[in-house]
Amino acid sequence: KNQVEQSPQSLIILEGKNCTLQCNYTVSPFSNLRWYKQDTGRGPVSLTIMTFSENTKSNGRYTATLDADTKQSSLHITASQLSDSASYICVVSASRGSTLGRLYFGRGTQLTVWP
Amino acid sequence: DTEVTQTPKHLVMGMTNKKSLKCEQHMGHRAMYWYKQKAKKPPELMFVYSYEKLSINESVPSRFSPECPNSSLLNLHLHALQPEDSALYLCASSQPLGAYLSGANVLTFGAGSRLTVL
Numbered sequence: 546k547n548q549v550e551q552s553p554q555s556l557i558i559l560e561g562k563n564c565t566l567q568c569n570y571t572v573s574p575f576s577n578l579r580w581y582k583q584d585t586g587r588g589p590v591s592l593t594i595m596t597f598s599e600n601t602k603s604n605g606r607y608t609a610t611l612d613a614d615t616k617q618s619s620l621h622i623t624a625s626q627l628s629d630s631a632s633y634i635c636v637v638s639a640s641r642g643s644t645l646g647r648l649y650f651g652r653g654t655q656l657t658v659w660p
Numbered sequence: 661d662t663e664v665t666q667t668p669k670h671l672v673m674g675m676t677n678k679k680s681l682k683c684e685q686h687m688g689h690r691a692m693y694w695y696k697q698k699a700k701k702p703p704e705l706m707f708v709y710s711y712e713k714l715s716i717n718e719s720v721p722s723r724f725s726p727e728c729p730n731s732s733l734l735n736l737h738l739h740a741l742q743p744e745d746s747a748l749y750l751c752a753s754s755q756p757l758g759a760y761l762s763g764a765n766v767l768t769f770g771a772g773s774r775l776t777v778l
Contacts (some may be wrong), residue, residue, distance in 0.1 A: 579766060587748050588664070588769030589703070634702060637759070648767070650702035
């Protein structure tokens with residue numbers, strides 16, 4: 546069964562601190578994995594996208610890693626800011642067949658940054 | 661233009677009303693999507709259009725009727741909804757399905773339409 550699991554479910558950190566969010570998936574055949582940031586009541590915004598051959602990709606203070614062998618990804622946020630408070634969603638895409646066009650969403654990690 | 665625009669941002673309707681949600685993009689994307697999102701839950705796929713043709717319908721009740729008049733527009737017609745249909749409805753667009761390019765199928769989401777059914 547194609548699934549995406551994220552941990553932790555929620556996380557509270559102090560402004561300026563770093564944090565790491567985890568994503569494990571069983572989606573097959575794998576096409577790509579992306580991390581989205583979603584502010585409350587708003588649409589998700591893409592942070593990074595990683596394909597099978599990519600191990601690390603950065604976007605400013607966000608760094609995503611992918612281990613396609615263990616089917617794990619992480620999103621590392623450096624020097625957190627209050628505006629980082631949001632839900633971070635891991636989304637995995639399958640590459641062909643009946644799953645074409647379908648994305649598999651994790652439940653998200655709700656990050657709260659306190660001053 | 662790198663945005664997906666959804667209107668209205670908020671909609672309140674009764675169970676007997678007929679209303680529509682609208683979505684527009686001018687990025688040349690040929691795949692467009694409707695998702696439904698309840699609070700604290702991930703988005704759930706409803707419909708996918710590819711080249712203006714419905715390619716995926718996730719067994720959505722007929723009270724939701726999608727329409728793709730052209731490659732830039734996507735509508736969701738609502739009729740006889742139930743209170744449990746209250747949710748954030750997200751529109752998204754992407755490169756065409758089957759385009760196995762780096763970054764393909766990366767969805768650009770709109771800000772959503774918050775629907776409340778009384």
